[in-house]
Amino acid sequence: MTERELLSTSGQEIVFVLVGLMVLGAAVLCVTTRQLVHAALWLVVALGGLAVEYLLLTAEFVAWVQVLIYLGSVVVLLLFGLMLTRAPIGPSPDADSGNRPVALAVALASAACLVTLVVDAFRTTWIDLDEPHGRSDALGDSLFRTWVLPFEALSVLLLAALVGAIALSRARRARAGTPADGGGR
Amino acid sequence: MHLVYPAVLSSxxxxxxxxxxxxRRNAILVLMSVELMLAAVSLNLVAFDVWLGDEVHSGQVLTLFLIALAAAEIGVGLAIVLLVHRERGSSAVDRLRALADRDGNEPDRAGPEPGPEGAASRETTTT
Structure with missing residues (x-):
């Protein structure tokens, strides 16, 4: 297409913008709500909407991996963490710390800076979505040919993180038998 | 699709x-916000990979790596938060000031208000 204009939107763009507004609203609610469990559930909405955005960008494999890993395991881990730290069920008034105005100022300043820069840089750029570019066979092909060494390194890192998490969880029981080391103070 | 939409959304x-x-004050909510930031970066990677039509799919492969790294990060982070909560009885990031930089003559008010569990665990570790 040669007669592309900024305001001549296609159906995909309209859906993208609508889902994007949903993602942004869920993200804002996730970082502002006073109920801790609701924050995790809004995170589910935001990350699920992001998976829809991946599908709209024809990256189907990444979208399903996002659904499986983020929605399936990370959010469940976060909910378990909230339960194990005895998070209050009702609204907790001290969910935000004292530096909220500063955080708002920093976020707004960086948002203005980034959006201005990005819009100015990519004003005349279009993505060609006619041919899908995230099919599982092509992605797996490049993952296990070109990127196989980083893939293996990442698997070792995941194993190390798992072992580290187990070691951290057992740390107190292991230290109870040894002489005191000051208790961190 | 115009490239501006995913780029603006991710920023x-x-x-x-x-x-x-x-x-945020609760450490687990801080971890959730970190997840949001990582997801934004992932959207950027996917959008630019589709735009460039990369032969080896570097952006999408990096997104997969990023998702795995986020899972590892959330595992270790939650283990640390749970350990801190067990030791000190609190997971509020602005009350955990044991490593804070403070003046020498200031009275030592750095510890968190120890909950009953935190105080008990500290007694067992210092005796």
Whole structure:
């Protein structure tokens, strides 16, 4: 297409913008709500909407991996963490710390800076979505040919993180038998 | 699709995550905001990979790596938060000031208000 204009939107763009507004609203609610469990559930909405955005960008494999890993395991881990730290069920008034105005100022300043820069840089750029570019066979092909060494390194890192998490969880029981080391103070 | 839409969405999502990291008090909510920031970066990677039509799919492969790294990060982070909560009875990031930089003559008020569990665990470790 040669007669592309900024305001001549296609159906995909309209859906993208609508889902994007949903993602942004869920993200804002996730970082502002006073109920801790609701924050995790809004995170589910935001990350699920992001998976829809991946599908709209024809990256189907990444979208399903996002659904499986983020929605399936990370959010469940976060909910378990909230339960194990005895998070209050009702609204907790001290969910935000004292530096909220500063955080708002920093976020707004960086948002203005980034959006201005990005819009100015990519004003005349279009993505060609006619041919899908995230099919599982092509992605797996490049993952296990070109990127196989980083893939293996990442698997070792995941194993190390798992072992580290187990070691951290057992740390107190292991230290109870040894002489005191000051208790961190 | 215009490239501006995913790019603007990911930068706004990143800034929402920045706000959450700076403004939240509970450590698990801080971890959630970090997840939001990582997701924003993933959207950027996917959008630019599709735009460039990369032969080896570097952006999408990096997104897969990023998702795995986020899972590892959330595992280790939650283990640390749970350990801190068990030891000190609190997971509020602005009350954990044991490593804070403070003046020498200031009275030592750095510890968190120890909950009953935190105080008990400290007695067992210091005796």
């Amino acid at each position: 706004l999502l990143f800034c929402v995550g920045v706000y959450g990291v700076l403004a």
